[in-house]
Amino acid sequence: MGRVTNSILVVAGQYLTLAAAAVILAGCGGGGGSSATPGEGSQDVPPTSSGNPPVNHAPTISGTPVTIAVVGQGYSFQPSASDADGNSLTFSITGKPAWASFSQSTGRLSGTPGSGNVGIHSNIRISVSDGTTSAQLPVFSIQVQAAPVSNSPPTISGTPPASVLAGQSYSFQPSASDSNGDTLTFSISNRPSWASFDTTTGRLYGTPTSGDVGSYANIRITVSDGAASASLAAFSVAVTQVSNGTATISWLPPTQNTDGTPLTDLAGYRIHYGTSPSALNLVVDINNPGLTSYMIQNLTPATWYFSLRAYSSDGVESAPSNTASKTIL
Template sequence: MLRKQLLAEALYNKLLTLGCAVFLITGCSNGAEERSVEGGNSPPNISIFSPESSIQANEHDAIYFQGQALDQEDGDISYSIQWRSDISGVLADGRSFEQTLEVGSHLITAAVTDSDDATNEQSVRVEVVEANGNASVFWVPPTENVDDTPLTDLAGFKVYYGQNAQRLDRYVSVSGASTTTALIENLTNNRRYYFAVAAVNSLGVESDLSEMVAKDI
């Protein structure tokens, strides 16, 4: 009887180690085990969605920064991401923002710390170059609306441009119904740009884009 009691006590106080957690069996109640758990804090996971590593931007570009930080204990802590550049220093805090960078090869680091002081970080490289290229765009002003009626309220034009033919993400506004040209400046050298023009009436309504043209800067 004594031997069985000692064996039972040994089983109830057996120390088990599983992964990083330690389970201590302290007793039984109605056949169910009660366990206390102790484990280490996991560092948060952090990802940089934008900018992509090794992109090139010019010195006047507003670069979009976006990241995400998820922590097992704290949940979504993207609001506390700290962004910095090895050239420009501290950039901003938070999930996303836009900012220009000075010329140079920037190592961009996004770092985050959870409530238990566990940290993690990710980095990307961004090349910022001088923007001294330019392009002249010419067009013929329209004289009719899409329904073939005379166009009498033409106010100006918008010249859209960008490095992706599927996404012309910049534009310059040009006033004057008789204007037929625009100089687009601060373009990155050794890159291809795409251009298209929209007419704008006095109410600010834009026409469809013109045929697209391309130029290597």
């Protein structure tokens, strides 16, 4: 044990100042509890500091995930996150869809689903951590939908009749199709008041009366598949009055055959007529050989052409007569 001599303490051959020696002696727990006497150059040892550790604040995370993805189209969602203490943040995810990628540094979930990913991907949760505490978004789901089929517009065609006689029926139905197989509906603008229209078939039909005589213009029929449409060119329908025009055809009956022999088996006549001298497509059959004239009625306004043939009882028909004409105004 050391001894005090002239304010110098000797310990194991070393010399220390009195203040230092007092600390050492106290630590050694030597008998008598020796310490420096006040007034002999001693000083108090300052207490050790013992403040509270800093408080950590949990990070925050927010954002509304996109819940719909489409096959072949890019998907992306990135939450917003912050930390009041300025700590570095890292992100994690559970329930990540197989078709998506995830960034641990930004929290971004992204990817492009394929046709095999159609369906609902559930229980996805994104979390953020500052290394001590964490925060999470509510779990969410992503529904992957099939890519929409590219729509092609429908097609429509047809040539509407341009006229109809009062008292006679009118009917026109266009042809329409859709390459996507969509259900088609029809509409019409400037429909004549005397006509009806079928929105399922596009048929325009009706029977005008004499009070409907006139022209009905700018009629347009349109077909739609619900997304696109097509229309016929605008057209007109003229309702004309039934004409009372007549033409009386007269002739001299034949008396001999082409070989000069007497004609003894005359059976009747056929009057061929029409609005073109080269297309006498209408026929009146007169099975009375004694007639020498015939009135044709209800001729519409036009120039009409007429020709006559005689026929025998065995069906032999003569050559056509000369062609006569009459204009009905």
